Amino acid sequence: MTSEPMLAVSGLSKSFKAVKAVRDVTFSIPRGKTFGLVGESGSGKSTTARLVLRLVEPTDGTIRFRGRDLAGLSPGDLRRERRHMQMIFQDPFGSLNPRMSIRDTLTEPQLVHGIGSPAEHLRTAERLLAEISMPRTALDRYPHEFSGGQRQRIAIARALSTNPELIVADEPVSALDVSVQAQVLNLLRDLQDKHGTTMLFISHDLRVVQFMCDEIAVMYLGEIVEQGPREHIYGAPAHPYTQALLASAPGKGAGKRARLKGEIPSAHAVPSGCAFRTRCPSAFERCAIEKPLMRDIGNGQKAACHLLDEAKAA
């Protein structure tokens, strides 16, 4: 299919004063696919999510959503566009209004966006509750009456209530216990299959990203360092950072395999050249001088590392 991607982000950057939180991020998500952003804290993945929704104004770059440039939209047009993009947050305790019944929680977005009549709002709310396997009686209850997993399901139902084309999910299962995590991940996949929703999925958990995403971008210190289809990122990671992330994940035995030294540097003082060089086990002279460019390594996989040039030259 050659149709235009649902979301195309190009050269996206955001600085908060001297802090370069996101630098030159480019990716696109085809309709109905799930795109994963993975990285450690401070990698800029959550800022990227907020930039995509224009909850934060970008310093530079373009965001094309459903074929329209979001940056060029008037506030009114942006608000109208928002019904097509919804967000699911990490903390289901903070993201649901404690004083709103589940009925109001699920009908308010439709009201705000002027979708349908009050009777239709309620019908949609009832249908969504059924989709997240909750009884109709939940409508008149309040968020505090539900467990973390149930609240996250309600947050998902709310996100679906405007029938959006894009859902941005920022660490949606990180606050949940593993058994509940599995329920919510299954639900997200089922709903996506059913509604054909496109998803930008953000997580620090490599296992969860692998389960959910078709394509994955690995972020480090505000930049994408590697990107490609799931099976290649996990099967043949090209960037030393991706390799180290995969080697660090628990469940691989306690063997002292390649551990990364040190910690992610401050975004106030991004290292020269390659931002990862201060922790890279294979860094050499060139890495401090010259910034590696994203290069295509086949199969739709791209990585930014000088080692890939060296390997080619050898």
Added chain:
Amino acid sequence: MTAHIASLPADRASPALDTRIVLEVEGLSLSLRNADGLLPIVTDVSFAIRQGEAVALVGESGCGKSITASAIMGIAPDNAEIGGTITLNGQAISGLSPRARRKLCGRHMGFIFQEPMTALHPTLSIGRQMTDTLRHNLGLSHAEATSRAAQLLDRVGIPRARDILKGYVHELSGGMRQRVMIALAISCGPSLVIADEPTTALDVTIQAQVLDLLDDMRRELDLAMLFITHDLEVVGDFCDRAVVMYAGDVVERGLSADIVRSPAHPYARGLIDAVPDHDDGRTRLTPILGTVPPVGQWPPGCRFAPRCNRVDAQCRTRPALELHGSTEARCWHPLEPSA
């Protein structure tokens, strides 16, 4: 392993059987006293940790693992009624006065908590916190304590130790704070270290560093380690044995390699299946249905029964913790060991 092998000399030479028991918890129970009477939180928890051995206490939120640890540390809530015995290096500590217990535990037990930012003092310098501990427990002079503190920071991989001693917790990253906690935990030469979710708040590459450090310290200092975690994969990598808890109960106990590979209890199996694995191409996960019953609403009999797919009438009576295959499980219908 069959029974007769245990009598062979070769087996007795195994270090795991020869080393002495550091911590023994026998029939530990804990209830909280409130206006309505006693609310049971943990029932009949038993396990032992030998010198140089890491034992994991595994379970999801609310299973009772942290409060079990708090009972061992002697920091259970004031309204807790504790039953059973806790023995440290052959001495029963469960009956000691708080003062006698502090004296013993300060030296012989080290603690590492999940959140170093709240466990360490925000307005005392790192050096002061460390030297206070060393001087109080070991009776060192100020100069001796300072020099020992610097050595300890050096040992846990903190660069520029002398400078860091003058600094404060908020100046450090999460990984460095956890290293300071580890330095403090081992500072008085304990025989037991209790680590409560020590890496849960850390990024994956830092988590790997801190787990490696804990593992090194255990081997170098021959420590007994109690590792409290929700992550079975961490257990498989870093712990010799595991105790799986559910709703205040021990549901499975055995070598962690056996439990991770082939658990006998359906709950332990469920925990493993609920996690997406790196290399399987599953399109659906196998969740454990329902939720953990809240404290005070445990079903009689097997507490996992309402969520279990192997449940039948027998599960209405409480199963005992019994050997099934290579591990012990509290289950009427344990899973067959897989090949």
